[in-house]
Amino acid sequence: MLIFDGHNDLLSRLHAIGDHSGASFFRRNSEGHLDLPRMQEGGFGGGFFAVWLPPQGKGSGFQPMPGGYMIPLPPPLDLPASQRLAFAMSATLFKIEAASDGKVQVIRTADQISHCLASGVVAAILHFEGAEAIDTDLNALHVFHQAGLRSLGIVWSRPNAFGHGVPIAFPATPNTGPGLTEAGKQLVRECNQLGILIDLSHLNEQGFRDVAARSQAPLVATHSNAWALCKSARNLTDYQLDAIRDSDGMVGLNFATIFLRSDGGQTTDTPIETMIRHIDYLVKRLGPTRVGFGSDFDGAAVPQAIGDAAGLPNLIEALRQHGYNDELLQNLAHKNWVRVMQLTME
């Protein structure tokens, strides 16, 4: 059962350890969740490879809040620093592709995803998690698109020239302030024209509404869960889920325990049943063709029952035991992502 996955932070992890060539990707690691051997073992057939720009200086961790916590948002990044980082991390993905001997391909059309999945090549979508590296004239958008950018989160939570996002806060709603700026609205139009997927996962509720009101593409949250089951500001309310359903978009289940657990806790000691509860909820609300996975591998603490990419079959098996048939499992595993990318990119 091949998995196509809505979100991973491999490129940020490699950047953090100073592996700019991606050499460590090709050998089995004990750190992180992703490398080629573990991906092949677990049936990880591809997914969205995020360029996430870390805060400058020391980021702040979890701060207690009544009944929970929040991570205060780091200050905005400037354009030159953002572009330097985005070039470096994008380059790492292209270096991995070049060194992979045909085992990894950065895809530029939806048909290439199907082709890669059918031939055992890891299909990588270049994704920017936050548009800090894009100037408000959108020139960089065109250049990065030519290079292979096919998916963009307008914000990664911290505010930028295009909009405002949600802090990681629990318990809290996504209704945390203003939405898109005028430049953000222009960015939506341009992404629609170029066939770049707009990822809603880190937007706040007003930003979500601003995209929903003008995007012509299906609405997609690549790595978010059901707010009804875990009251994190990063999760999707029923209103948001219904808007995604009505646009024929989809949601990728985030494996991070802080977005899964009803207590918002960061502990890998979280049973697979907690993941299944979200999948049940999402499938019921969105329908069987609008749910997939968005692991957040290499970016978050995930249930130890999955562990890393090699543990993905445990999730498939648990869903099978739970009563999901082969057709539904294929949809969740990759078919729904291929469907949505076909609608978005072509």
Ligand SMILES: [Zn+2]
């Ligand atoms: Zn994220």
